[in-house]
Amino acid sequence: MLRLRRFKTDDALLLINYLNNPEVMQFLSPKIPNPYTIDDARWWIETGSKAGHTFAIEQNGHFIxxxxxxxxxxxxxxSAEVGYWLAKEYWGQRITSQALVLLIEKIQQSNDIVRLHAVVFEGNTxxxxxxxxxxxxxxxxxHKAIYKQGDFHNALVYGKVIA
Known part of the structure; x- marks a missing residue:
């Protein structure tokens, strides 16, 4: 069963493990520290994840x-900007699209956001x-809107009206 929940202290070690995988980090914002440390995980759990509608994705009781x-x-x-990432071992299982549907439902139920958008690195098919x-x-x-690790990348902008 897939669900969205708030982050917990117990998520710290998995956060470190998942976010130190170069494949997971490849298309994520450079604002996410690399290497990702225990202090970064603690900050995220206690402070960073409190912004907006931010949730841990959990499948069958496991943070993923x-x-x-x-x-x-x-x-x-x-309007709100959407972002997401998933642990590598869960890729290709349609989990992220299911989580995005759950997120949209939560947003529609809780406030007056009418539009969502997401920025995708060109090449992140x-x-x-x-x-x-x-x-x-x-x-x-x-064009050349994203600068990461010394390289420029095009940013593809996606949008959806939800109300």
């Missing part, structure tokens, strides 16, 4: 990833397929 949406400010206050599967559409390409 993260998903969230953080609302914008001012004129973007009715897995993430693009997840978004498209749940009704997001590619809205544009921001």
């Amino acid at each position: 990833g993260c998903i969230g949406a953080v609302a914008g400010e001012f004129e973007y206050s009715k 897995r993430s693009a397929k997840v978004l498209e599967k749940v009704g997001f559409a590619q809205e544009g390409c921001l």
Whole structure:
């Protein structure tokens, strides 16, 4: 059974394990520390994960990833940016698309967000397929918008109106 829940102290060691996998980190924001340490995990559990609608993804009682949406400010206050990652051993099982559906349902029930968007590194076809599967559409390409580890990457912007 798949569910979304708040992060717990017990998630720290798995956070470290999952986020020190180069394949998991490949398309994630450089704001996530690398290497990922116990202090990083503690900060995330106690502070970082409290922003917006941020949840641990749990399957059959096991923490396996993260998903969230953080609302914008001012004129973007009715929109939220979606982000997610999943432990490598769970890839290819349609878990992320199921988690995204659960997240959208939570957002629709709890506030007045009407639009979601996500930014995907060009070349991250897995993430693009997840978004498209749940009704997001590619809205544009921001050329050389992402700078990570000395390289520029195009950012594909996906959006979905949910209300």
